[in-house]
Amino acid sequence: MRRLRHPLKTTSRLVTIAWLWRNRHDLLRWARFAARVPSEVQARGFNHLGAEARVRLALTADPRTRAAKDLDIASLEDGTLVVCTPAEKPTAQVAREVLAGAPGVKEIRLVDPPRARARDARSSAGAGAGATGPDETLATPEDDTYALGPAEARS
Secondary structure, eight states, X not given: OHHHHHHHHHHHHXXXXXXXXXXXXXXXXXXXXXXXXXXXXXXXXXXXXXXXXXXXXXXXXSHHHHTOTTOEEEEEETTEEEEESXXXXXXXXXXXXXXXXXXXXXXXXXXXXXXXHHHHHHHHHTTSTTOOOHHHHTOSHHHXXXXXXXXXXXX
């Protein structure tokens, strides 16, 4: 029996590590949401968090959006869902399809994440004279809302 225990333990650890690695982007989205929960409960209550959790579950349930690294929910207010994803990527269309059927969602707005804007600004800054730097492009209201989160942006 001891001879079987060691290979099974190693195999189970390898399977767990492989599963964690494959789902790392989804796990990070849920970790960011869990970190926001205490301040959101005080600011808005459990009903708002329940609606956002159902929307996040819709993303997790679909295998096309589960592994998307450039997709996250910025906020959900009064049925308007703000999703951070580059609009030109196919992930945006898939997210729109998946989230359209989520309970409590009336409208979906796509916003470029700050990292994508900074990357685009860096690539355009090297392209020629007169291009804006990454600091100038990050000063938009959408970026502030995404970076701070919905609870901190309101206060």
